[in-house]
Amino acid sequence: MVPSDLVVDLSRWQFAATALYHFLFVPLTLGLSFILAAMETVYVTTGRTIYKEMAQFWGKLFAINFALGVATGLTMEFEFGTNWSTYSYYVGDVFGAPLAVEGLMAFFMESTFVGLMLLGWHRLNRVQHLTVTWLVALGSNLSALWILIANGFMQDPHGATFNPFTQRLELTSFMHLLFNPDAQAKFVHTSLAGYVTAAIFVVGISAWYLSKGRHIELARRSLRMAALFGVLSSVGVITLGDALGFIDGGKQPTKLAAMEGLWETEQAPASFNAIAFPSQEEQRNLFAIKIPYLLSILVKHDLSTPIVGINQLEQEAAQRIKNGIPALMALQAIQKNPDNKQALATFDAHKQDLGYAFLLKRYAPDVAKATPTQIEKAAKDTIPEVWILFWSFRLMVAAGFAMLVFLIFATLYSLKTDCRRTGFLKIAPWFIPVPFFACEMGWVTAEVGRQPWTVYEQLPTWISASTHSASYMIFSLTGFVLLYTCFIVVEMYLMTKFVRQGPDEPGSRAGGSLAGQPVFAHPLLAPHRD
Amino acid sequence: MEVLTTYAILKITWWLLLGVLLMALAIMVGMDMGVGTILRYVGRTDEDRRIALNIIGPHWDGNQVWFVLGGGAIFAAWPTLYGTAFSGLYVVMLVLLWSMILRPLGFEYRSKLASAKWRNLWDWTLFVSGFVPMLVYGAAIGNILVGFPFHFAQEGTAVSVYTGSFITLFNPFAILAGLVSVSMSTLMGSLMLMNRGEGALYERARRVAGLAGPLALILFTIAGIWVANMKGFVINGTLDPGMQASPLTNLPVSIVSGGWLQNYANHPILWLLPLLTYISVMLATLLARMGRSHVAWWLGALGWIGILGTVAAATFPFLMPSVTDPAHSLMVWNASSSANTLGWMLGWTIVFVPTIIVYTSWCYWVMRGKVTAKQVAEDDHAY
Numbered sequence: 008m009v010p011s012d013l014v015v016d017l018s019r020w021q022f023a024a025t026a027l028y029h030f031l032f033v034p035l036t037l038g039l040s041f042i043l044a045a046m047e048t049v050y051v052t053t054g055r056t057i058y059k060e061m062a063q064f065w066g067k068l069f070a071i072n073f074a075l076g077v078a079t080g081l082t083m084e085f086e087f088g089t090n091w092s093t094y095s096y097y098v099g100d101v102f103g104a105p106l107a108v109e110g111l112m113a114f115f116m117e118s119t120f121v122g123l124m125l126l127g128w129h130r131l132n133r134v135q136h137l138t139v140t141w142l143v144a145l146g147s148n149l150s151a152l153w154i155l156i157a158n159g160f161m162q163d164p165h166g167a168t169f170n171p172f173t174q175r176l177e178l179t180s181f182m183h184l185l186f187n188p189d190a191q192a193k194f195v196h197t198s199l200a201g202y203v204t205a206a207i208f209v210v211g212i213s214a215w216y217l218s219k220g221r222h223i224e225l226a227r228r229s230l231r232m233a234a235l236f237g238v239l240s241s242v243g244v245i246t247l248g249d250a251l252g253f254i255d256g257g258k259q260p261t262k263l264a265a266m267e268g269l270w271e272t273e274q275a276p277a278s279f280n281a282i283a284f285p286s287q288e289e290q291r292n293l294f295a296i297k298i299p300y301l302l303s304i305l306v307k308h309d310l311s312t313p314i315v316g317i318n319q320l321e322q323e324a325a326q327r328i329k330n331g332i333p334a335l336m337a338l339q340a341i342q343k344n345p346d347n348k349q350a351l352a353t354f355d356a357h358k359q360d361l362g363y364a365f366l367l368k369r370y371a372p373d374v375a376k377a378t379p380t381q382i383e384k385a386a387k388d389t390i391p392e393v394w395i396l397f398w399s400f401r402l403m404v405a406a407g408f409a410m411l412v413f414l415i416f417a418t419l420y421s422l423k424t425d426c427r428r429t430g431f432l433k434i435a436p437w438f439i440p441v442p443f444f445a446c447e448m449g450w451v452t453a454e455v456g457r458q459p460w461t462v463y464e465q466l467p468t469w470i471s472a473s474t475h476s477a478s479y480m481i482f483s484l485t486g487f488v489l490l491y492t493c494f495i496v497v498e499m500y501l502m503t504k505f506v507r508q509g510p511d512e513p514g515s516r517a518g519g520s521l522a523g524q525p526v527f528a529h530p531l532l533a534p535h536r537d
Numbered sequence: 538m539e540v541l542t543t544y545a546i547l548k549i550t551w552w553l554l555l556g557v558l559l560m561a562l563a564i565m566v567g568m569d570m571g572v573g574t575i576l577r578y579v580g581r582t583d584e585d586r587r588i589a590l591n592i593i594g595p596h597w598d599g600n601q602v603w604f605v606l607g608g609g610a611i612f613a614a615w616p617t618l619y620g621t622a623f624s625g626l627y628v629v630m631l632v633l634l635w636s637m638i639l640r641p642l643g644f645e646y647r648s649k650l651a652s653a654k655w656r657n658l659w660d661w662t663l664f665v666s667g668f669v670p671m672l673v674y675g676a677a678i679g680n681i682l683v684g685f686p687f688h689f690a691q692e693g694t695a696v697s698v699y700t701g702s703f704i705t706l707f708n709p710f711a712i713l714a715g716l717v718s719v720s721m722s723t724l725m726g727s728l729m730l731m732n733r734g735e736g737a738l739y740e741r742a743r744r745v746a747g748l749a750g751p752l753a754l755i756l757f758t759i760a761g762i763w764v765a766n767m768k769g770f771v772i773n774g775t776l777d778p779g780m781q782a783s784p785l786t787n788l789p790v791s792i793v794s795g796g797w798l799q800n801y802a803n804h805p806i807l808w809l810l811p812l813l814t815y816i817s818v819m820l821a822t823l824l825a826r827m828g829r830s831h832v833a834w835w836l837g838a839l840g841w842i843g844i845l846g847t848v849a850a851a852t853f854p855f856l857m858p859s860v861t862d863p864a865h866s867l868m869v870w871n872a873s874s875s876a877n878t879l880g881w882m883l884g885w886t887i888v889f890v891p892t893i894i895v896y897t898s899w900c901y902w903v904m905r906g907k908v909t910a911k912q913v914a915e916d917d918h919a920y
Contacts, residue, residue, distance in 0.1 A: 009696060063917065070918070074645035077598065078638035084608050088623025089630045093696050095623075099616020100874045104882060107609035110602060111889040116896070119599030123900055125918040126595045130903050170875070173783045174694045175616070177875040342691065342785065473624035474698050483631050490635060494642065501649055 010472040017480035018090045018472040021487060023454070027447055028491045029083055032076035034446045037151055037198050038205025038240075039069045040144035042233060044137075051137045061225055062140070063128070064510035065209065070125055071501050075494055077118070082487070094461050094471035100177045101167040101184065102157055109153030117146025151201070152194050159190025161462050162453070163258045169361060169465075171341045171354055176465065188254050193453070196247035199240045200449065203410055204442035206237025210417045212506055214435030218428055222509050227421070234417035241411040248407065249305070255456075256306040259463060261320050261389060262456035265396040267302060268292050269316045276310040277302040285393040290318060317390050324363065325386040331364030332374050333357045362465040363389075369469055388467075391458040399451040406445035413438055545778035545870075547879040551614045552853070552869045554886060558607045560845050563674065563718070564725065564838045565600040569593045571726020573640070573667020574719065577660055579730060579741040586660065587648055587913045587920065592733040594920040595904045597644060599897060604637070604670075613882050617784050617872040618856050621697040622677075625687050628703035629673055636669035648920050667726075668719060675718025678845070679711035681852055682764055682797060684860035689784050697784075700861055710763055717756045717844065724749035724821065725837050731830035733908050743825060746833070750822030757814060757844060764851065769796025770858040770866060778854075782873050790863040797851040807850040814843030 010018070043062050050058035084106065087095050095103075120142045127136060160167070166183030167176045178184065210233045216226035256263045263269075268283040270291050279301035283292040303310050334357035340350035364374055367385040371377035413435075420431050457463060461471040541549075572593050580586030593600075612619045623630050639662040647659035686701035723745060730742035773789040780786065801807050821836035852858075854869040873879060913919045 067918065070645055071649075074641040077601075078641040081605065081637055082634045084605060084612075085623060085630060085634055087612065088608075088619045089627055090624070092620035092624035093694065095612065095620030096617050096695055096697070099612050099619055100878050103609065103613030103616055103619070103874070104878055107606070107613035107882060108885050110606035110609040111885055111893070114605060115599065115602045115889075115893050118602045119596075119893070119897055119900055122595035122598055123903060126591070126916065127903060128918070129912075129916070170781075172781045173875075174785070178878045178881070181877075181881045339691075470694070470696075473620075473627070474696060475624070475627060479627055483627075486631065486635060490638070494638075497642070497646060501646060505649075 009470060010474050011477065012469070013477045014475055014480055015469050015472045017477065017484055018475075019468065021090060021480065021484045022086055024484065025079065025082055025086060025487055025491070026454075027450065028495070029076070029079040030446060030450050031443055031495070032072050032079060033151070034197075034201035034204040034442070035072050035208060036069070036076050036147050037201030038203070038236075039065065039072070039208070040140075040147050041202060042205055042209060042236060043069060044140045044144045045232060045236070046229075047137050047140050051133045057224055057228065060510055061229055064225065065229070066125065067505055068502060070121075071498060071505065073121065075498050078494070079491065090473050090475075091461070091471050092473040094466065097175045097466050097471070098160075098167075098462055100175060101164075102160055104178065104181070105153045105157040105160075105184070109150055109157075113146050113149035113153055115146075117143055117150060120146065148198055151198050155194040155197060156185060156187065156190045158453075159187040159193060160184060161460075162193075162255075162457060163187060163189040164462050164465055169358055171338055171351070171358075172345055174338070174342070176462070189251070189258065192247055192251045192254055196244060196251050197449070199243040199247060200442070200446055202240035203237055203244055203414070204446060206233040206240060206414065207410060207442045208439055209233035210237065210414070211436045211439040214417075214432045215506070216509065218432035220428075225510055230417065231421035234414055234421045237414040238411070238418050241407070241414050245407055245411065248404070252306050253308060256314075259456065260315055261317070261391060262396070263306060264315065264317045264320060265391050265393045265456060266400045266452065267306075267314075268295065268393060268397045269302075269314060270318055271316040272319045273302065273314045273316065275303050275307075275313045276300040277314045279305065280397075283397060285397055287390075287393055317393070321386050321390060324389040325382055327360045327363040328367050328382050328385050330357055331360035331362070332367070332377065334361040335364035335368070335374050362460070362462075362467065365467050365470050366459065369467070388459045391456050395455050396452060399448045399455070403445050403448035403452060406441050406448065410438075410441060410445065413441075542779035544876040544879075547876055547883065548778065548869050548873045550883060551873060551879055554883075555610065555614065556845065556849055557890075558603065558610055560842050562603040562607050563721070563841045563845065566604050567671055567674075567718070567722035567841070568725035568729050569597045569600050570667035570671050571722035571724065572730060573643075573663040573726075574671070574723055575726060575730075575742075575745050576663055576667070579727070579738055579745065581737070581741075583653075583656060584910050584913070585738045586656075588734060588738055588908050588910060589730055590644065590647070590663075590920040591913050591916075592730060592908050594644065596897075596900065598641070599900065601640070610882075614874050614879060615856065615867075615872050616874060617695070617697075617782070618867050621687060621699075621784075621867060622685075622857055624697065625685055625699035625701075626677065626703075626706060627699075629676070629706050633670055633673045636666045638666075639663075640666040644920055667722075671719045671722040672712075672715040675715035676707065676711040678718070678848055679714025679760075680706055680708075681848065681855070681857065682714075682767065682769070683708055683710055684768075684770065684792070684858045686861045687857075687859050688862040688865045691785070695784050710760070710767070713756060713760050713763070717753055717760060720749045720753035720756060721837070721841055721844065724753060724818075725834065725841075728821070728825060728830045728834040728837055731825065731828070732834060733906070735907050735909065743828070743830075746825035746830070747822060750818050750825065750837075753840070754815060754818050757811075761811065761847075764797050765795060767797070768792045768794050769798070769851070770855050770863060771796045771799050772854075776868075776870055778870050780870050782871055782875070784865060784867060784871055786871060787864045788866060788868070788871065790858070790866050792860070792863055800850055800853060810843050810846040810850055812843075814840050814847060817843060 043066055046058050046062040050062060120139045123139045124143050165187045166178060166180040168179050170177045209229050213226040213230035216222045268280045268285045278297040278299045280295045281298050283295035285292050302314060333353050337350040337354035340347050366388055367374050367377055367382060370381040370384050416431055459467050461468050572589055576586060576589055580589050643659045643663040643666060647656055686705060687697055687699045690696045690698050727742040727745035727749060731739055734742060770790055771793055773791055817836040818840040821833040821840060824833040855866060856869060856872055857867040859865045
C-alpha cells in the first residue's frame with residue numbers, strides 16, 4: 008500500500024503552497040527584527056527619541072507580519088506528520104532533532120520576548136527593553152539556522168546511516184548534522200536575503216513618505232539605516248549564493264546541471280547558457296545564448312574541471328539503480344530473518360544505492376524482475392524539471408543584482424543632506440515586491456532542484472507521502488489555499504492602512520476605540536445583568 | 538526485576554519528558570485557549586474584551602510554543618508515533634491546525650480597526666481557536682484509551698496505513714475526554730482573568746471558574762467509570778524494553794476487558810493520581826469562589842497533572858494501541874528514536890527547559906498586576 012501518483016502530487020502541491028506562503032513572512036521578520044534592534048540601540052545610546060518612534064512605528068508593521076509568520080509556520084511543522092508519514096518515520100530520528108532544538112532554543116525565546124517587546128515599553132527600563140528586542144532578533148535568526156540545518160540534511164544528508172533492523176535513517180553524528188556545509192552556507196544566504204527584504208521594505212515605505220513630504224525626519228533616518236544595512240547584506244547574499252552554487256555543484260550535480268540547462272557534459276572551460284529554452288522531452292535546449300568560459304568560473308572557480316551534463320548523469324543513475332537492487336532485496340530478507348548474515352553482507356556492500364532501488368520500485372514493485380525499460384524510466388526520474396529550475400534560478404539572480412543596484416542608489420540618495428524629491432523616491436515603493444519574489448524563486452530553485460528526492464539520494468518523494476485518499480488531499484489543499492488567501496488579503500489591507508496612517512502623535516492609539524459601547528451583547532446573554 | 542539498559546532508561550526518560558510537555562501544553566496554552574473560549578461571555582463590552590485579551594496578550598505567543606515543542610519533541614523522540622498519529626488523524630489535525638492559525642491573527646488584528654463588525658468576527662475566531670484545539674487535544678488523549686484503527690504495511694520500509702474514517706476519532710468516549718479538557722482549560726483561563734482583571738470581568742470569570750471546576754470533575758468521573766468497563770490493551774508475558782525500535786516486530790499484545798486497570802492493580806499507589814485530581818480541582822473551585830485565584834490557579838495546574846498522569850499510568854507503555862492489529866501497537870519500547878538521538882535531545886532539554894522556565898517566569902513577573910482600561914487605551918501596541 009503506497010500513495011498513488013495523484014496523492015503524491017497533491018501532497019507536494021500542498022507543501023509547496025504552504026511553504027511559499029510561510030516564506031512570504033519569514034524573510035521580513037528575520038531582517039526587520041534586526042533593523043528594530045538597531046534603531047532602538049541608537050535610541051538607548053544617544054537618547055534621541057526619534058529613534059524610539061522609529062522602532063515603535065516599524066514594530067507595529069513587524070507585529071502584523073509576525074502574526075502571519077507564526078500562524079503559517081504552525082501548519083508546516085505538522086504537515087510532515089500529516090502528509091509525509093513515511094518520510095517522518097524514515098528520517099525522524101535525524102530530521103526531528105533540529106526541529107525540536109529549534110523550538111527549545113530559538114522559537115521559545117523569540118515568541119516569549121516578542122510579547123514583552125510589543126507590550127513592555129512602560130514596564131521595562133531602556134536597557135531591559137533593548138535586550139528584549141535583541142533577543143527577539145536573535146531568536147528569529149537562530150530559528151532560521153535550525154530549520155536550515157534540518158533542510159540541509161534533506162539536500163545533502165550528513166551524520167546519519169541506514170539501520171536495516173529498524174528500517175530507517177539513524178543519527179550517527181550530531182556534529183556532522185550541525186556543520187553540514189550546505190546548511191551553513193544556506194543559512195547565511197537565506198538570512199541575508201531576509202535582511203535585504205526588510206531593508207527594501209523600509210527603504211520603499213520611507214521613500215514613499217519622503218515623496219509625499221510626510222514624516223520627513225523619521226523617513227530620512229529610516230531610509231539611511233535600511234539602505235546601508237541592505238547594501239552590506241546584498242553583497243553577502245551574492246557572495247554566499249556563489250558559495251552555495253559551488254557546494255551544490257559538488258554535492259547535487261543534477262540540480263546544478265538542470266539550473267544551467269546543461270544536457271551534455273561540457274568540457275572545460277564550460278560556457279554558460281544565459282538564456283535557453285530547455286525541452287525535457289527532447290533532452291536538449293531548443294534555443295540557447297551561450298557565454299564562453301563563464302560556467303566553469305562560476306561553479307568550479309577554475310577553468311579546467313569539466314561539468315557533467317544531464318544525459319550523462321542519467322546514465323550514472325541507471326548504474327546506481329542496478330547496484331541498488333541487491334540492497335533492497337537483501338533488506339527484505341533481513342526483515343524476514345534478522346539473523347541472515349549473508350543478506351546483511353550483501354546489504355552492506357550495496358547500501359549506498361538503496362535509495363535508487365526505491366526509485367525503481369515505483370515501476371517494478373518486485374525489483375528483482377525489473378526490465379531495462381523500467382530502469383530507464385526510473386533513471387529519467389532522477390532529473391528534476393529543467394525549465395522551472397533554469398528560469399527560477401535566473402530570475403532569482405537577476406532580482407538579486409537589481410536589488411544591489413537599487414540599494415546602492417538608495418544609499419547614495421540617503422547621503423544627500425536635503426531630501427529633494429527625485430525619480431528614486433517615485434520608483435522605490437514599487438521595488439518592495441522584488442525581494443519577496445526573489446526569496447520565493449530561491450526556495451523553488453532549492454526545493455524543486457532536490458526532486459525526485461525528499462532526502463537526496465536516500466529517500467524518493469513518491470514513497471515519502473502518507474497513504475491518504477485523493478479526496479482528503481483535494482479537501483485540504485483547497486482549504487489551505489482559501490484560508491491563506493483570505494489571510495493575505497487581510498494582512499495587505501492592514502499593512503497598507505497602517506503605512507498610510509504613518510507614525511502617530513505620541514499617546515493617540517492606532518486601532519481606535521469602541522470603549523463603553525455595549526455593542527457586543529449577544530441576544531442569548533443580553534438579559535443577564537451584573 | 539531485570540536491570541534496564543541505558544537505551545531503555547532513555548526511552549522511559551523521554552516518556553516522562555513527553556508527559557511534562559503535554560502537561561505544560563495543557564496548562565499554559567490551555568489557559569490562553571480557555572480565555573478565548575469564554576471571551577464572549579466574560580467580556581460584554583469592547584473594553585472588557587480588550588482587557589481580557591491584554592491579560593494574556595504578552596504571553597500567549599510564548600505559551601503557544603509548548604504546542605510547537607510538543608510536536609517537535611514527538612517528531613524527534615517518537616518519529617513512528619509522529620507519522621502514524623498525525624497522518625491517521627488527518628482531518629482532525631487539519632481542523633486543529635486551521636483553528637489554531639486563526640489565533641495569532643485574532644490577537645494581532647482584532648483591535649487594529651475600530652469597527653464592531655470586524656472585532657466581533659475576530660472574537661468568534663478567538664472562540665473557535667480556543668474551544669476546538671482543546672476539544673481535539675482531549676479527544677486525542679481519549680482515543681489512546683479507545684485504540685486506533687491502523688497497521689503497518691511492508692514496502693521495504695514501514696508504511697503506516699490508517700483504516701478508519703475521520704469520524705472514528707470523534708467517538709463518544711473521545712468527545713467526553715475532549716469536554717474534560719475544555720472544562721479544565723476554561724477553569725484555568727477564568728482563574729487567570731481573576732488574577733489580573735477587575736470589576737465585572739472579574740465577577741464573571743469567578744462565576745465561570747465556580748462552574749468549570751465541578752464540571753471537569755463530573756466528566757472525569759464518568760470517563761473513569763467508562764474506562765473501567767471498556768476493553769484495554771495488555772502485554773502477555775514480557776517485552777525487552779531495550780529492543781530495537783522497529784514497529785514491525787510482532788508484539789504479544791491482546792485486548793481484554795478492564796485491561797487499562799491492570800497497572801493500577803499491580804501498583805495501587807497509582808490511585809494517588811486520580812485522587813490528586815479530585816482534591817486539587819475541588820480546592821481550586823473553593824478558593825476561586827473565595828477570590829483566592831492565585832493559589833487556585835496553581836491547584837488547577839496540579840489538577841491537569843493529575844488527569845494526564847491518570848491516563849499515562851493506565852496506558853503505560855502504550856503510546857498508540859492498534860485495534861486493527863494489536864501486534865502493531867506503538868509503545869514506549871518500539872516507537873522511539875535511536876539511543877544517540879534520545880541522548881542528544883536529552884542534553885538539549887536539560888539545558889533549555891530550565892532556561893525557558895526562568896525567562897518565562899521573568900516575563901510574567903514584569904507584566905504582573907491588574908490590567909486596567911486606562912492602560913489598554915493608552916498603550917499604542919495593546920491588543
